[in-house]
Amino acid sequence: MRFRAKIVDFACLNHFGRIINTIAKLAKTCTLRLTVGKLYFILSDKVANGGVSMWCELCQGNFFDEFQMEGVAAEHNEIYLELVPENLSRALKTAQNAKAVKIKLTNKHCPCLRVAVELPSLSSSSRIVTHDIPVGVIPKRLWNDFREPSVPDFDVSIYLPVLKTMKSVVERMKNLSNSIVIEANLSGEMNLKIETDLVSVTTHFKDLGNPPWASEDGCQSSAQDRNLESMAEARIDIRKLQQLLAGQQVNPTKALCNIVSKRIVHFILLHEDVSLQYFIPALA
Amino acid sequence: ERFLCVAPFPSPAVFGRAIYAIARISEEFWFDPIEKGLALRSVNSSRSAYAFVFFSSTFFQHYCWTAASQPCQKQKQLSLPFKLIIKSVLPVFRCANVLERNVEKCSIFTNINGHHITFQLLCRHGVVKTYNLTFQECDPLQAVFAKHMCPNILKVHSRLLADVMIHFPTSQEEVTLAVTPIKVCFKSYTEEDTDFSKTMLTEIHLNPEEFDYFQVGVDSEVTFCLKELRGLLAFSEATSGPVSIHFDVAGKPIAFSVEDRVLEASFILATLSESEKTSAGDHNAGAVASKKPQRNGNAPSTESAKPASPWAKREITSIPRGTKKDATGAGGRAVAEAEDRAALEREFRDEKVRSVPTLLSGVSYFYKYSIFQFHSLFFGAVSCKEKDGVGHTFCSLATASDTEEDSGTVQSSQV
Numbered sequence: 001m002r003f004r005a006k007i008v009d010f011a012c013l014n015h016f017g018r019i020i021n022t023i024a025k026l027a028k029t030c031t032l033r034l035t036v037g038k039l040y041f042i043l044s045d046k047v048a049n050g051g052v053s054m055w056c057e058l059c060q061g062n063f064f065d066e067f068q069m070e071g072v073a074a075e076h077n078e079i080y081l082e083l084v085p086e087n088l089s090r091a092l093k094t095a096q097n098a099k100a101v102k103i104k105l106t107n108k109h110c111p112c113l114r115v116a117v118e119l120p121s122l123s124s125s126s127r128i129v130t131h132d133i134p135v136g137v138i139p140k141r142l143w144n145d146f147r148e149p150s151v152p153d154f155d156v157s158i159y160l161p162v163l164k165t166m167k168s169v170v171e172r173m174k175n176l177s178n179s180i181v182i183e184a185n186l187s188g189e190m191n192l193k194i195e196t197d198l199v200s201v202t203t204h205f206k207d208l209g210n211p212p213w214a215s216e217d218g219c220q221s222s223a224q225d226r227n228l229e230s231m232a233e234a235r236i237d238i239r240k241l242q243q244l245l246a247g248q249q250v251n252p253t254k255a256l257c258n259i260v261s262k263r264i265v266h267f268i269l270l271h272e273d274v275s276l277q278y279f280i281p282a283l284a
Numbered sequence: 285e286r287f288l289c290v291a292p293f294p295s296p297a298v299f300g301r302a303i304y305a306i307a308r309i310s311e312e313f314w315f316d317p318i319e320k321g322l323a324l325r326s327v328n329s330s331r332s333a334y335a336f337v338f339f340s341s342t343f344f345q346h347y348c349w350t351a352a353s354q355p356c357q358k359q360k361q362l363s364l365p366f367k368l369i370i371k372s373v374l375p376v377f378r379c380a381n382v383l384e385r386n387v388e389k390c391s392i393f394t395n396i397n398g399h400h401i402t403f404q405l406l407c408r409h410g411v412v413k414t415y416n417l418t419f420q421e422c423d424p425l426q427a428v429f430a431k432h433m434c435p436n437i438l439k440v441h442s443r444l445l446a447d448v449m450i451h452f453p454t455s456q457e458e459v460t461l462a463v464t465p466i467k468v469c470f471k472s473y474t475e476e477d478t479d480f481s482k483t484m485l486t487e488i489h490l491n492p493e494e495f496d497y498f499q500v501g502v503d504s505e506v507t508f509c510l511k512e513l514r515g516l517l518a519f520s521e522a523t524s525g526p527v528s529i530h531f532d533v534a535g536k537p538i539a540f541s542v543e544d545r546v547l548e549a550s551f552i553l554a555t556l557s558e559s560e561k562t563s564a565g566d567h568n569a570g571a572v573a574s575k576k577p578q579r580n581g582n583a584p585s586t587e588s589a590k591p592a593s594p595w596a597k598r599e600i601t602s603i604p605r606g607t608k609k610d611a612t613g614a615g616g617r618a619v620a621e622a623e624d625r626a627a628l629e630r631e632f633r634d635e636k637v638r639s640v641p642t643l644l645s646g647v648s649y650f651y652k653y654s655i656f657q658f659h660s661l662f663f664g665a666v667s668c669k670e671k672d673g674v675g676h677t678f679c680s681l682a683t684a685s686d687t688e689e690d691s692g693t694v695q696s697s698q699v
Contacts, residue, residue, distance in 0.1 A: 108480075110481045112480075123491040129451050130489075131485070134480060134484065136481075
């Protein structure tokens with residue numbers, strides 16, 4: 001198993017750093033899956049996470065100038081590592097002005113991702129900062145736990161409002177309640193609701209638009225026959241939603257959510273070169 | 285018994301930063317005005333870190349300190365120095381940035397009758413903020429550390445040191461500085477029983493060329509507490525001079541200091557000795573690295589250059605007090621003290637030959653010795669400095685008849 005990669009471009013480094021920051025805000029520990037062409041940050045829906053799961057996918061070619069990977073075996077040319085994304089985020093945080101950042105899988109005292117940041121200095125040779133981030137190698141027999149989640153059979157799919165607005169609304173609501181109801185319909189309307197003994201607050205969004213989903217095999221999905229005004233809703237943990245919104249540092253190109261009534265809310269945030277899916281289950 | 289100083293802008297901000305830096309070490313500090321300026325000192329509870337900031341009288345627009353040294357007046361005397369609780373002083377200098385904008389002048393003076401010290405901030409728009417704080421009398425505190433005897437001396441701009449430390453997480457307690465004549469590196473501290481699968485380790489390799497001055501007399505790896513240093517780093521960004529690092533081998537203290545025309549600050553931190561770095565139960569400290577000096581039971585052979593009684597020859601650094609030649613006002617007392625001092629010196633010599641087993645004793649032996657030494661310097665005389673035209677009349681001339689050093693003449697403070 002080998003892995004070495006290098007980023008030299010300033011913009012790529014910053015962009016990669018921002019993605020890692022977002023992941024670090026969403027998961028304390030997660031799985032990094034490396035393939036020849038892509039990197040994936042995966043959180044599977046264990047009870048410990050509160051049932052949330054995450055799937056973040058990026059094309060390595062958009063970020064790395066060099067990327068060499070040899071997986072566990074020829075026919076399984078992939079590497080699965082468990083790591084604490086906060087460590088990676090910290091290592092990259094001070095690499096803003098770096099000439100180059102190299103990432104390598106090593107095994108000195110234990111398996112580590114070694115991040116070597118080459119920084120400019122006043123002297124003839126660069127300053128080198130290395131961070132050894134401990135990782136766990138996930139054996140092949142467990143890889144099935146980390147399969148890409150399928151898009152659920154949703155009742156309503158709707159574009160999200162401007163994330164900044166949504167974030168500030170949810171932040172204020174978080175002070176009043178632990179759970180929030182998201183409801184939306186196929187007429188582009190979404191409501192965020194909280195209700196406590198003392199107060200109930202609803203924020204209404206309209207004209208959001210509903211993304212067109214082509215059904216895969218021609219058969220009607222449950223969304224198609226739906227009454228346009230009828231709301232699908234799910235009550236979810238407000239902190240999970242707030243974490244998702246707070247972690248977004250850059251406005252995505254597309255942001256939408258799929259609601260399966262009373263079951264789960266599936267968020268999809270798409271940027272040019274990275275996609276993030278986040279599943280928040282409904283509370284009982 | 286009175287003390288006064290007046291510091292116009294931008295000094296209150298610098299003064300405030302010094303207090304904040306000291307706050308990283310301990311909850312209380314010694315406020316110690318002397319003739320040449322104002323010294324602030326602090327030591328942490330485990331006696332492994334000592335901070336010292338000295339503002340020369342020229343830092344202030346007006347500086348006046350008096351003390352009576354006649355033995356008969358001892359009863360009424362205000363014992364200086366005194367201790368203040370940092371938490372009570374911090375609010376005075378909160379938000380150094382805001383201070384710079386709003387505070388035009390800061391005056392500090394003591395009250396003859398009560399145990400009060402007053403901080404008065406003259407702010408813009410005629411606002412005057414007055415803080416009266418009580419203090420505690422206490423034994424003096426001073427650590428003595430002979431920087432010039434250190435084989436390893438590095439000088440570097442404070443910006444670089446801050447840029448290096450930023451790579452360590454704020455939770456990182458201890459950091460190791462490793463040097464050879466051609467290499468220098470700061471790294472996270474690890475012990476043999478560190479759980480590497482859970483710990484992120486960071487190393488920063490620098491080129492000796494990046495240092496303004498780079499002298500490595502002996503290869504060493506010293507481990508010290510980063511948290512305590514951060515206070516000095518923050519403070520040093522407010523001064524223009526470089527940060528000097530004086531150190532020796534593991535187990536001996538490391539000093540970080542900054543100095544400019546009107547002030548100097550030093551943080552002296554104990555470093556882990558070799559015997560502590562290995563896991564408990566392993567006493568073969570000497571076997572760890574052949575270059576490191578033996579630490580258990582033998583006189584350190586690598587230090588043959590040093591005299592048998594190291595303290596006899598070492599000067600007090602950075603503390604512009606009188607030298608040991610100063611006698612106290614009472615002759616009889618001086619004799620007794622000299623005897624005691626010799627006894628302590630002997631004891632200290634013996635102690636030095638024994639191992640230095642704990643992190644605590646790194647600085648504590650200085651402390652024990654120097655407290656005593658301090659008493660003998662305690663009654664140095666000063667004269668009042670009057671700034672022309674400033675209408676403060678509290679200063680009185682006081683002369684000490686028996687000191688060798690200072691005369692009773694009035695000296696005006698330089699601007």
